[in-house]
Amino acid sequence: MKIIGIESTAHTFGAGMTHNDKVISNVVDMHIPKEGGIHPRKAAEHHAKIAGKIIKEALVKKPDYVAYACCPGLGPCLKIGAVIAKHLAIKFNIPIIPVNHAEAHIDIGIKTTGAKDPLIVYISGGNTQIIANRRGWKIFGETLDIAIGNAIDKLARHLKMAHPGGPKLENLARNGTFIKMPYTVKGMDLSYSGILTHAKNVLKTHSKKDVAYSFQEHIFSMLVEVSERAVAHTGKKEILLVGGVAQNLRLCEMFKIMCNERGIKLKVVPPEFAGDNGAMIAYSGYLKAKQGFTIPIKKVNYFQRMRVDQNLQEMFKV
Ligand code: AMP
Numbered sequence: 001m002k003i004i005g006i007e008s009t010a011h012t013f014g015a016g017m018t019h020n021d022k023v024i025s026n027v028v029d030m031h032i033p034k035e036g037g038i039h040p041r042k043a044a045e046h047h048a049k050i051a052g053k054i055i056k057e058a059l060v061k062k063p064d065y066v067a068y069a070c071c072p073g074l075g076p077c078l079k080i081g082a083v084i085a086k087h088l089a090i091k092f093n094i095p096i097i098p099v100n101h102a103e104a105h106i107d108i109g110i111k112t113t114g115a116k117d118p119l120i121v122y123i124s125g126g127n128t129q130i131i132a133n134r135r136g137w138k139i140f141g142e143t144l145d146i147a148i149g150n151a152i153d154k155l156a157r158h159l160k161m162a163h164p165g166g167p168k169l170e171n172l173a174r175n176g177t178f179i180k181m182p183y184t185v186k187g188m189d190l191s192y193s194g195i196l197t198h199a200k201n202v203l204k205t206h207s208k209k210d211v212a213y214s215f216q217e218h219i220f221s222m223l224v225e226v227s228e229r230a231v232a233h234t235g236k237k238e239i240l241l242v243g244g245v246a247q248n249l250r251l252c253e254m255f256k257i258m259c260n261e262r263g264i265k266l267k268v269v270p271p272e273f274a275g276d277n278g279a280m281i282a283y284s285g286y287l288k289a290k291q292g293f294t295i296p297i298k299k300v301n302y303f304q305r306m307r308v309d310q311n312l313q314e315m316f317k318v
């Protein structure tokens with residue numbers, strides 16, 4: 001079973017192929033705005049422009065199915081993916097599989113790390129969620145305002161760093177010293193907008209590296225705290241980090257300390273599959289195809305707001 005997967009939910013356009021459960025290609029191209037944050041229409045224009053080239057590179061075999069990320073994401077970007085899925089379905093005369101982008105992050109994380117039944121910490125530019133399987137995905141905690149990656153990118157942008165700011169801020173933070181900042185955890189949820197405003201303000205009186213270091217220490221501690229509570233509650237024996245922010249080494253180190261103290265395992269999705277990519281959509285599509293979930297062309301649709309605990313099959317019912 002060979003599947004081409006299309007990712008277009010936000011800043012990244014990606015196409016990748018799987019042959020049964022093996023990834024055989026994975027090509028991505030990220031839209032980098034000249035200034036400011038991501039504008040949905042500009043990102044969609046990028047995707048439309050680059051799609052042909054990326055898909056050509058990714059199509060290393062003739063596909064039997066096309067999978068596309070149908071949710072959640074930015075409307076104009078999702079639309080490009082849906083249109084491309086239809087195009088490929090007609091071109092190769094193959095069925096279509098809609099995939100939840102968040103579930104794809106989880107599926108590829110489990111596949112590449114060999115995790116069995118982990119607590120999932122999904123941390124990316126647009127999401128911050130603590131998820132676990134309890135007869136279906138359940139969300140145990142999440143951000144009440146902006147996503148962790150978004151908070152990082154916004155502070156980095158304030159520091160005149162090009163998008164994506166995560167790796168640059170991580171470098172800058174390496175030699176900083178600690179400044180106390182707001183720490184906002186509410187039960188199982190957390191909030192990042194207050195600390196972001198605070199961090200921007202204290203840049204007037206503190207060095208960039210101290211602010212970067214302290215910002216990271218606080219936002220990561222908040223995440224580790226709610227994750228630890230979720231582990232205590234669910235009794236899971238593994239934590240799996242997925243999404244672009246999982247590439248941060250300091251974050252992994254902090255999770256490792258907590259996991260060691262609790263005697264549980266830490267698994268981290270490999271960098272190639274951490275950020276948005278097409279191979280994860282193909283792989284998640286493979287799992288769906290095995291269950292017999294495909295849709296005809298006339299059913300192709302996309303949903304900007306769709307949570308991982310909502311039933312995707314229901315959304316595509318005739
Ligand atoms: P995604 O939305 O899953 O594609 O992930 C993109 C997000 O991951 C962006 O917000 C990046 O800034 C963030 N990111 C990537 N690498 C790192 C890193 N080393 N540290 C922190 N954040 C990162």
Ligand code: MG
Pocket residue numbers: 101105124125243275276
């Ligand atoms: Mg993502």
